[in-house]
Amino acid sequence: xxxxxxxxxxxxxxxxxxxxxxxxxxxxxxxxxxxxxxxxxxxxxxxxxxxxxxxxxxxxxxxxxxxxxxxxxxxxxxxxxxxxxxxxxxxxxxxxxxxxxxxxxxxxxxxxxxxxxxxxxxxxxxxxxxxxxxxxxxxxxxxxxxxxxxxxxxxxxxxxxxxxxxxxxxxxxxxxxxxxxxxxxxxxxxxxxxxxxxxxxxxxxxxxxxxxxxxxxxxxxxxxxxxxxxxxxxxxxxxxxxxxxxxxxxxxxxxxxxxxxxxxxxxxxxxxxxxxxxxxxxxxxxxxxxxxxxxxxxxxxxxxxxxxxxxxxxxxxxxxxxxxxxxxxxxxxxxxxxxxxxxxxxxxxxxxxxxxxxxxxxxxxxxxxxxxxxxxxxxxxxxxxxxxxxxxxxxxxxx
Amino acid sequence: xxxxxxxxxxxxxxxxxxxxxxxxxxxxxxxxxxxxxxxxxxxxxxxxxxxxxxxxxxxxxxxxxxxxxxxxxxxxxxxxxxxxxxxxxxxxxxxxxxxxxxxxxxxxxxxxxxxxxxxxxxxxxxxxxxxxxxxxxxxxxxxxxxxxxxxxxxxxxxxxxxxxxxxxxxxxxxxxxxxxxxxxxxxxxxxxxxxxxxxxxxxxxxxxxxxxxxxxxxxxxxxxxxxxxxxxxxx
Numbered sequence: 098x099x100x101x102x103x104x105x106x107x108x109x110x111x112x113x114x115x116x117x118x119x120x121x122x123x124x125x126x127x128x129x130x131x132x133x134x135x136x137x138x139x140x141x142x143x144x145x146x147x148x149x150x151x152x153x154x155x156x157x158x159x160x161x162x163x164x165x166x167x168x169x170x171x172x173x174x175x176x177x178x179x180x181x182x183x184x185x186x187x188x189x190x191x192x193x194x195x196x197x198x199x200x201x202x203x204x205x206x207x208x209x210x211x212x213x214x215x216x217x218x219x220x221x222x223x224x225x226x227x228x229x230x231x232x233x234x235x236x237x238x239x240x241x242x243x244x245x246x247x248x249x250x251x252x253x254x255x256x257x258x259x260x261x262x263x264x265x266x267x268x269x270x271x272x273x274x275x276x277x278x279x280x281x282x283x284x285x286x287x288x289x290x291x292x293x294x295x296x297x298x299x300x301x302x303x304x305x306x307x308x309x310x311x312x313x314x315x316x317x318x319x320x321x322x323x324x325x326x327x328x329x330x331x332x333x334x335x336x337x338x339x340x341x342x343x344x345x346x347x348x349x350x351x352x353x354x355x356x357x358x359x360x361x362x363x364x365x366x367x368x369x370x371x372x373x374x375x376x377x378x379x380x381x382x383x384x385x386x387x388x389x390x391x392x393x394x395x396x397x398x399x400x401x402x403x404x405x406x407x408x409x410x411x412x413x414x415x416x417x418x419x420x421x422x423x424x425x426x427x428x429x430x431x432x433x434x435x436x437x438x439x440x441x442x443x444x445x446x447x448x449x450x451x452x453x454x455x456x457x458x459x460x461x462x463x464x465x466x467x468x469x470x471x472x473x474x475x476x477x478x479x480x481x482x483x484x485x486x487x488x489x490x491x492x493x494x495x496x
Numbered sequence: 497x498x499x500x501x502x503x504x505x506x507x508x509x510x511x512x513x514x515x516x517x518x519x520x521x522x523x524x525x526x527x528x529x530x531x532x533x534x535x536x537x538x539x540x541x542x543x544x545x546x547x548x549x550x551x552x553x554x555x556x557x558x559x560x561x562x563x564x565x566x567x568x569x570x571x572x573x574x575x576x577x578x579x580x581x582x583x584x585x586x587x588x589x590x591x592x593x594x595x596x597x598x599x600x601x602x603x604x605x606x607x608x609x610x611x612x613x614x615x616x617x618x619x620x621x622x623x624x625x626x627x628x629x630x631x632x633x634x635x636x637x638x639x640x641x642x643x644x645x646x647x648x649x650x651x652x653x654x655x656x657x658x659x660x661x662x663x664x665x666x667x668x669x670x671x672x673x674x675x676x677x678x679x680x681x682x683x684x685x686x687x688x689x690x691x692x693x694x695x696x697x698x699x700x701x702x703x704x705x706x707x708x709x710x711x712x713x714x715x716x717x718x719x720x721x722x723x724x725x726x727x728x729x730x731x
Contacts, residue, residue: 320598323595323598324598326584326587327584327587327595327598330584330585330586330587331582331583331584331585333546333578333582334578334582334583334584336546336565336566336567336570337544337566337570337575337576337577337578337582337644338570338575338595338596338598338599338643338644338647339567339570339571339598339599339647340567340598341565341567341568342567343565
């Protein structure tokens with residue numbers, strides 16, 4: 098019995114990576130790094146922004162994947178943590194200098210990133226502690242309610258600091274630019290090519306996504322990851338082998354919230370403006386769709402789901418309104434087509450659930466949970482064993 | 497070792513346990529028998545922390561267990577094999593066993609115990625890579641017991657281990673219980689199969705609607721007229 102067998106994930110994660118996968122990763126890396134530079138150089142700023150938006154959603158999707166995919170908790174208010182990160186980040190950015198006077202060096206994005214992330218994680222713990230004893234649908238309803246409460250509280254200018262529906266920063270409130278941006282703009286521009294603010298944020302988002310993937314992957318292979326698997330399969334059995342159900346769920350909830358916060362503060366500082374309408378229920382649903390579409394509990398799945406769901410509507414809108422189709426569609430028709438994109442999505446989700454409930458790129462373990470018939474004719478095998486066991490002259494070596 | 501004194505446990509408004517007192521000494525096999533709804537499983541669930549008694553005390557090695565969460569009861573050395581086995585169906589046999597040792601940090605000891613588990617149930621060794629859910633009922637019961645043993649418990653609690661199993665398998669399960677006991681394991685056994693349980697146990701308690709109706713050495717209860725009539729089906 099080798100030491101590696103101690104890790105129940107070993108069989109799934111191990112094995113050499115085949116060549117085609119290396120090539121695929123390389124192609125993806127080239128696209129991720131080079132495509133925005135190309136679009137920037139041809140002055141297609143819209144596409145650069147879409148790349149960055151997709152990156153934000155990848156972070157959200159990976160974060161929610163911890164909650165939904167690993168721990169099996171349906172969270173329909175995930176966007177509240179995203180909002181928490183964004184608002185905490187922005188408010189601390191301009192509020193601290195106001196409170197401590199002009200001598201105070203304002204916290205920049207780099208300081209606010211961990212602060213906002215921890216604030217979101219703290220919110221996750223605060224919400225999770227009372228509600229995680231609920232299961233399934235009940236938990237979904239409570240989290241849905243929580244998401245709405247946060248949005249409405251922000252909208253009603255809670256504590257007089259969120260500026261209500263008008264959003265932040267308000268007039269006269271300045272949020273600091275992160276260190277490094279000016280340097281990048283000055284030193285990475287060549288000739289006609291101007292290294293823009295969007296490009297700076299895009300690469301930052303990519304780095305954060307990679308960090309997220311790294312951490313989530315480690316989590317999947319960890320003791321905590323095994324506890325999540327056990328808990329998903331059978332809570333009573335998990336408790337009987339010494340897993341604390343509450344703590345294990347709370348970890349999932351707060352770690353998920355942490356990435357929601359990271360994505361939130363990054364989005365806020367990139368766009369430079371936030372309002373409660375950016376954090377509505379539809380956003381929560383979209384992130385859940387990303388996780389489900391890609392494949393619950395699977396990292397490539399969460400990434401792919403985010404790419405498809407975040408980028409596709411924008412692409413549909415872009416092409417519907419692009420000159421390519423100008424001869425075919427009138428402006429009104431193009432607008433209509435782009436408005437129907439969520440309908441297309443809804444249909445795609447329904448079809449997906451009917452024919453491939455495990456998602457596009459499922460984790461092997463999750464696929465088994467959702468497709469029990471793949472477990473090699475379980476009933477048949479059991480029948481054979483039953484026959485053997487109930488045979489009248491069973492001798493002991495059978496057992 | 498384990499001292500349960502006058503516990504009352506409720507399911508909502510319904511009082512399932514109306515003052516149960518039992519005791520388990522080190523090295524014993526103690527069995528709780530009784531009809532459906534007598535409170536056997538409820539007693540086990542109360543000890544293992546899945547339910548909290550409204551009244552009464554539970555002491556394990558001198559420490560109170562009242563209000564201790566289920567996973568902490570496991571950490572204290574009481575491991576329950578739940579009713580209906582409850583193995584992890586999508587994990588392999590090996591993974592199930594490894595999960596049993598979740599709280600343990602001594603890797604070498606865990607590997608040793610893995611070998612021991614496969615020795616105890618050679619059938620599981622043959623099927624170590626197979627998913628738990630594809631095992632037969634008897635094998636699942638073996639796996640559930642082996643998984644519990646992986647935590648190195650000091651008190652093993654079995655809830656209806658013979659439920660739904662063929663007689664040959666029941667024999668194997670009970671032989672294993674005796675074998676584990678001989679190796680020093682203290683066992684608290686809840687059973688519907690009163691004859692088997694009383695033959696195996698050192699002492700037994702007969703529960704009736706939430707109370708202890710009779711108690712005594714297993715052999716003695718086996719010959720008690722009332723027990724024979726009510727639970728062993730004699731006319």
